[in-house]
Amino acid sequence: xxxxxxxxxxxxxxxxxxxxxxxxxxxxxxxxxxxxxxxxxxxxxxxxxxxxxxxxxxxxxxxxxxxxxxxxxxxxxxxxxxxxxxxxxxxxxxxxxxxxxxxxxxxxxxxxxxxxxxxxxxxxxxxxxxxxxxxxxxxxxxxxxxxxxxxxxxxxxxxxxxxxxxxxxxxxxxxxxxxxxxxxxxxxxxxxxxxxxxxxxxxxxxxxxxxxxxxxxxxxxxxxxxxxxxxxxxxxxxxxxxxxxxxxxxxxxxxxxxxxxxxxxxxxxxxxxxxxxxxxxxxxxxxxxxxxxxxxxxxx
Numbered sequence: 644x645x646x647x648x649x650x651x652x653x654x655x656x657x658x659x660x661x662x663x664x665x666x667x668x669x670x671x672x673x674x675x676x677x678x679x680x681x682x683x684x685x686x687x688x689x690x691x692x693x694x695x696x697x698x699x700x701x702x703x704x705x706x707x708x709x710x711x712x713x714x715x716x717x718x719x720x721x722x723x724x725x726x727x728x729x730x731x732x733x734x735x736x737x738x739x740x741x742x743x744x745x746x747x748x749x750x751x752x753x754x755x756x757x758x759x760x761x762x763x764x765x766x767x768x769x770x771x772x773x774x775x776x777x778x779x780x781x782x783x784x785x786x787x788x789x790x791x792x793x794x795x796x797x798x799x800x801x802x803x804x805x806x807x808x809x810x811x812x813x814x815x816x817x818x819x820x821x822x823x824x825x826x827x828x829x830x831x832x833x834x835x836x837x838x839x840x841x842x843x844x845x846x847x848x849x850x851x852x853x854x855x856x857x858x859x860x861x862x863x864x865x866x867x868x869x870x871x872x873x874x875x876x877x878x879x880x881x882x883x884x885x886x887x888x889x890x891x892x893x894x895x896x897x898x899x900x901x902x903x904x905x906x907x908x909x910x911x912x913x914x915x916x917x918x919x920x921x922x923x924x925x926x927x928x929x930x931x932x933x934x935x936x937x938x939x940x941x942x943x
Contacts, residue, residue: 644775644801644802644804645744645775645777645804645805645828646717647682647683647717647719647743647744647775647777647805647828647830647847648682648683648717648847649682649846649847649848649861649864649865650680650681650682650683650847650848650850650853650857650860650861650864651681651682651683651684651685651719651830651847651848651849651850652676652681652683652684652685652849652850652851652853652854652857653685653688653689653690653691653849653850653851654672654673654676654684654685654686654688654690654691654708654854655672655690655691655692655854655895655898655899655902655909656669656687656691656692656696656704657669657672657907657908657909657910658909658910658911658912658913659910660910662910662911662913664700664703664704665908665909665910666703666707668907668908668909669704669707669708669711670707670708670711672854672902672907672909673708673711673712674711674712676716676853676854676857677712677715677716678715679857679858680853680856680857680858680859680860680861681716681853681857682716682717682847683716683717683718683719683743683744684708684712684716684717684718684719685719685720685721685746685849686701686704686705686708686718686719686720686721686742687701687704687705687720687721687722688721688746688779688849689721689748689781689784689894689895690851690894690895690898691704691721691895692895692912692913692916693721693723695913695914695916696913698733698736701720701721701733702736702737702740705718705720705737705740705742706740706741709740709741709742717743717744718742718743718744719742719743719744719745719746719777720733720734720737720740720742720744720745720746721745721746721748722734722737722745722746722747722767723746723747723748723749723750723779724750725750725751725752725753726750727750727762727763727766727767730747730763730767731766731767731770734747734767734770734771734774735770735771737774738771738773738774742774743775744774744775744776744777744804745767745771745774745775745776745777746776746777746779746807747764747767747776747777747778747779748779748781748784748785749778749779749780749781749782749785749787749788749789750763750785750787751784751785751786751787752785752786754786754787755787757789757790757792757793760787760789760793761793761796761797764776764778764797764800764803765797765800768797768800768801768802768803771802772801772802773802774802775802775804775805776802776803776804776805777804777805777806777807777830778794778797778803778805778806778807779806779807779809779832780794780806780807780808780809780810780832781807781809781810781832782810783809783810783811788810788815789806790815791815791818791819791822794806794819794823795819795822795823798823798824798827803827804826804827804828805827805828805829805830805846806819806827806828806829806830807830807831807832807849808829808830808831808832808840808845809831809832809833809849810832811833811836813836813839813840813843816829816840816843816845817843817844820843820844820845828845828846828847829844829845829846830845830846830847830848830849831845831847831848831849832848832849833886834848834850834851834852834853834860834882834886834889835883835886835887837850837860837863837864837879838863838867838875838876838879841864841867841868841875847864848860848864851889851894851895851898852882852885852886852889852898854898854901854902855885855898855901855902855905855931855936856882856885856934856936859878859881859882860878860882862874862878863875863878863879863882866878881934882934884930884933885930885931885934885936888901888926888927888930889901889927891923891926891927892919892920892923893916895912895916896912896916896917896918896919896923897919897923897927899911899912899918899919900918900919900923900924900927901927901931901936904924904927904928904931904937905931905936905937
């Protein structure tokens with residue numbers, strides 16, 4: 644159950660000038676990503692601006708992306724909420740649409756204790772026992788860390804098959820890996836930690852940078868897995884400036900700007916997020932030029 648591959652792209656949501664979803668670009672981008680290193684697409688995660696999407700918009704996005712990548716990649720639906728009943732309803736709807744899995748973020752703002760977190764994820768798993776679930780620990784956004792002890796207990800539930808670990812705490816990741824079955828898959832939640840986390844037993848990355856360098860990230864992971872560690876390190880170091888540039892300000896602002904620099908019509912972010920300022924745009928442009936991701940400016 645699960646098997647989401649090694650490069651899981653947290654896909655952005657393209658918008659039109661009026662703020663509505665640009666489904667034509669959604670389809671084009673999804674197709675591009677799965678042909679350039681992506682094994683699974685996360686639709687309506689943090690990078691997809693889920694806080695400012697309606698559930699009806701999310702359900703339509705799940706369906707549109709599923710249709711686009713059918714037979715080529717898997718689709719994981721961002722169904723998380725800090726309201727357990729709401730998360731259950733969204734997950735049940737996504738399962739009916741046909742997604743291959745759900746991504747469930749740690750409940751934010753209300754900061755439940757670990758016992759509450761366990762019951763939250765347990766209830767969602769039980770509502771759709773045939774739908775694989777990936778936990779999502781990102782305390783920098785939620786204000787609450789999902790402890791390694793709680794993850795280990797949750798991993799005993801049959802359809803809780805993976806975790807996106809974005810705490811940045813490698814000791815916590817090591818403890819999770821040490822105490823969970825090898826079938827339970829750990830994914831890095833930060834591009835810059837993909838390679839370090841492979842060294843302590845992770846499967847791959849839920850990536851933002853794969854919008855731009857999916858093939859290179861896939862090459863890095865595969866090199867590591869066949870013992871070509873120096874090649875993997877070289878790719879990591881080459882891409883590291885991009886990994887950092889994509890978080891110069893709040894994600895997904897930089898990655899949307901980067902895609903615009905490549906000519907993608909992805910539109911703005913929805914308020915209260917805002918467009919990248921000139922400084923961020925120029926820094927992104929410089930890094931991308933050095934990686935041949937966009938043409939160098941005339942005269943340089």
